[in-house]
Amino acid sequence: GQNIDQPTEMTATEGAIVQINCTYQTSGFNGLFWYQQHAGEAPTFLSYNVLDGLEEKGRFSSFLSRSKGYSYLLLKELQMKDSASYLCAAMDSNYQLIWGAGTKLIIKP
C-alpha cells in the first residue's frame, strides 16, 4: 500500500536547526512536497523535490533520496514564527497526493 511516515511532534530551540524526516512508499513517484500550516490556516507551499539532492531556499532546505524513499525538511535559525505543522506529501504515478499526518513543530525560547 501507499504510506507516508513523519514524526508526530518535535521540539526545538529558537535559533537552532531542526530536521523533519519523511519516508514514503508510493506506486510510482512524481515528486515530494513540503507544506507549512499554522493552526487554523491553509497549508502554504514550502518545497517540491523530484530529483535526488538538496534544494535550498533561504532558511529552509529540502532533501530527497528516491532510492531510499526518504526526504527531510531542514529549518535553520529557527524563529518563533516557525512553530507550525509541517506536512509531507508524495505524488504517485497517477498524480495523486499521498499525505503524511504532519509534524507539529514547537519552538521554545
Place this chain on the structure above:
Amino acid sequence: GAVVSQHPSRVICKSGTSVKIECRSLDFQATTMFWYRQFPKQSLMLMATSNEGSKATYEQGVEKDKFLINHASLTLSTLTVTSAHPEDSSFYICSAREGTSGGLDTQYFGPGTRLTVL
C-alpha cells in the same frame, strides 16, 4: 489513521459541462470539510469551508455560483464545478476535520482530483 477519499481522481471534460467531485471521510465523522485548489508547485488555495448541514463559507474571490458545495452528511461533501472552462483546470483537494476541537492534527487530506477542461 483517518482516511479521506476523493472521487474521481482524474476527470477530463468539455468546456461548458459541469463536474462533481466527491470527498468522503471513510472512518470518522467530519463536521467540517475544506476545499482547496492547487496550482502547479504552488500552495494550496482555500476555496471554501463547509460545515455539515449548513451553507459553505467561500473565500474572497471564489464564485459560489460556479463552485457549488454541498455537505449533506458527516461523511460526504461534494464540489460541483458548473459550466467548466479551461481556466478551471486544476488540482482540487479536500480535507476533513474530525470533531469540533479544531487544529491541524485533526485535519486529514484527500488525494486530490485533477480536472482538465478542454
